[in-house]
Amino acid sequence: MLVLTDMLKKHSTLVVCRKVVLMNYIDLHVHSNASDGTLSPTEVVELAASLSLSAIALTDHDTLSGIEEAQAAALVVSSSANPLRVIPGAEISVAYNNRDVHVLGLFLDTENSLLKEALHTALLKRDERNEKMTANLRSAGIDITVEKLKASEGEAVLTRAHFAKYMVEHRYTKTTKEAFDKYLNDSSPYYVPRDYLSPEKAISLIHQAGGLAVLAHPLLYKYNLEQLDEMIALFAEYGLDGIEAIYSMNTGFDEGIVRRFAGRYNLVITGGSDFHGNNKPDIALGSGKGNLQIPEALLEPLENRLKTRPL
Incomplete structure (x- = not known):
């Protein structure tokens, strides 16, 4: 049997028919x-390098x-x-059936004026919210301001x-989950919906910035399969390129x-941890909850x- 020693951390090693296959x-x-x-x-980036990842996409919410x-x-x-490699991206919130759905833009031109202006407007609307x-x-007795x-x-x-983090730090709730359950989820009386971009507009902006539009974490929206199929079909009509499988x-x-949805609508596959550092402490960069593996071949x-x- 082939014995492997001192392999570079950069690679996961598979032994198939006595041949070594290296994967980044x-x-x-x-x-x-x-x-x-x-x-x-x-x-x-330093953490990604220490984990020997070969590429990451930085996809912060509504900002480059x-x-x-x-x-x-x-x-x-x-x-x-x-x-x-750092791939320029953003996670853009869009409105679909009165829900907040996220579209990832990948390979974006960060100097594209149309995208920058739209994201700036989105941030202003986020501030108002x-x-x-x-x-x-x-009004619920929580001493909190935007300042x-x-x-x-x-x-x-x-x-x-950030709201949830503040509530935990100031002892209004014990956990971030409690903060969301009591105060921040969309059924809470304290919640305020945002004025979002439409899916069609977001996908168009991503394309105008030279990027790919990818539906993020499609199963988190809690649609049944028929509803999810309807959403993906519509987004595909707008030009959706990929889906986070x-x-x-x-x-x-x-x-x-x-x-299967990707195959049905000719979408490319992407993968991501949705890493947030200590704001999602159970999700690690690159490996998610411990067993996530996203091959460079994607x-x-x-x-x-x-x-x-087509342009």
């Missing part, structure tokens, strides 16, 4: 403290602000033997994860279900889709 791994759904992660873009820093950090940590939500929470959130979070895009929260046959069909998609 990637993570195409990653957050930094430019939105609701807890690590800076530089720290995310961390990408330049992440790509600069990648130049520092990369070497010819262990290169690390946050002001209303903090007012609602103050207090920003004082601890800096220039990050404020999301409900490999994901931290998958169980059982989840990946297979999503892959990049080739994604890049082919970019080359062949």
